[in-house]
Amino acid sequence: MSNLKICLVCSSLGTTCGIANYTEDLAKALDKNGAEVLLTNNIKNFKHIEEFGADIAVTEFEYTLYPTPDLNRFLNKLRRRGITSAITMHGWSDLSVEENEVIETKADKIIVLNDRFRRRLIERGNSPDKVMVIPMGFRQFKLEERTKTRARLRIPDDRKVVGMFGFFEPWKRFDVGAKAVTLLQKKYNISLLVRSFSKRYKMAKEAEKIFGDVVKSEGVDVIEIGARDMYLPLEKIASVLHACDVLLYPYQELFTYSSSAAIRDGISSFVPIVASDIPFFDDIPDGCVFKVRSGGYEDMAAAISRIFEDEELREEMIKCQREVVKKYSWDNVAREFLEVIGSIIEHI
Structure with a gap:
């Protein structure tokens, strides 16, 4: 004290x-x-x-x-x-x-x-x-039961959901997430869930347009949670993320030496995570995040597919996440x- x-x-x-x-x-x-x-x-x-x-x-x-x-x-x-x-x-x-x-x-x-x-x-x-x-x-959320959230969002039981969360910034590469989901559409009944807040400055608007173009051209099924100018309570967002099968953070390195709150909130939602293997995420333990060295959408898609197919890996990641959230x-x-x-x- x-x-x-x-x-x-x-x-x-x-x-x-x-x-x-x-x-x-x-x-x-x-x-x-x-x-x-x-x-x-x-x-x-x-x-x-x-x-x-x-x-x-x-x-x-x-x-x-x-x-x-x-x-x-x-x-x-x-x-x-x-x-x-x-x-x-x-x-x-x-x-x-x-x-x-x-x-x-x-x-x-x-x-x-x-x-x-x-x-x-x-x-x-x-x-x-x-x-x-x-x-x-790391925040500790009171998470809504996964089945209840999916029912509320009208997500079918057999649907795979890849979630992306964070401010709509160019370096967070929401378009890469959309391209990764595109590669998985032939194998899985899959949707991309997006919860993002946009600051609406020029580069953010350009990133939104690029993302929208990919979604439209590739026919990606997108579940958008709230308007992009609406800031939702983190407790509510965490329950939505908890209802996903995988969370994706395909970030590009900015060399700002900072740490990510968005990926911490993802970890606190207890969902397997795929992320770019970049210095920005160096302070995140490997066991609770599957890091992809190339950061390309093909390798992101392969990592997502591996998590979908490997129940033991999913369980190990969530166990690690619970330990990290408690420790920090x-x-x-x-x-x-x-x-x-x-x-x-x-x-x-």
Whole structure:
């Protein structure tokens, strides 16, 4: 247990944003483990942070969330007031020179989600003592019974369903998923279930069009869950994913050194998963995900077919998923977070 006062800063709180979900999950788990937590999305109004009496202010950072001058002023104020500062990095770009300089010179500590990210920052000259790893947690959902969900969605018992979930981004390659399902149509009575939220910027619209063209030209049966401008509760999404036979994540590497919340939610839905074998998924244990080295739709289709046909493999994957979700639950991550934060405050 802990009596630490922790301010979590996330400018996207209350929006359709994975980092906001991460921050809210962490805050709930920290509170459950005895910390006093202040959630704020405002780095310009410093008064409420001072009144709270924070031991540490942890800023959840992604490059689009904060204007650099505002972040610089905020970190300077924390330093002048004697409040320890940490920044949790949810991605990285060497091209963002000005922002990176502020983070690396003004924050007392930098928190990253995986070892690969930590190595990259140390390579840049950051002290190993400054950069620490606290992994992203796995949500624990109350899943609806699979047969009930399939009945509600009017999915026949003999239908194989491949699910894809996440923001509609070009690098998530929903079109590759559609092509993989196309190759399986002759062998299986199969549908592609899609639950995606689109931010509707230019490249996202182009990715949607490419996906739509593949679906139309190949006659793929698509089960679309909710409109793409509607953000559904994760608990509901998890039950829908749980009703699938396989989940597919044919991502392309972005070299942002971040970690995937979408694949964690898939694992927490306890369904066999096929994913690209890329560094982005390095912090996901192999046993609960079938990783495909090439990332091509032909090999994705072959992996899906193997899972369909191999009951023992399916059972082993789901067993591994349950173990991983338990080990890296948000409660356990919060305890690790409190140990790290306590150590930081002692040594600052």
